[in-house]
Amino acid sequence: MSLAVIVKALLDQGCMAEQIAAAVLADEQAREARRARLREANAECQRRTRERDRAADHGGDRL
DSSP: OOHHHHHHHHHHOOOOOHHHHHHHHHHHHHHHHHHHHHHHHHHHHHHHHHHHHHHTSOOOOOO
């Protein structure tokens, strides 16, 4: 559900500006936490790929 839909529903229910602001802030914090988890997972994947590539480069004889 988009943030705009949530804000509209809160407005329709008569929520105060502070309540809507709290909802928007909570949504943004959740999105940032998700982005941080994705960055962490991508960094770990990249680290494993680089380790695998280094191991492959040093695994055989070069003449």
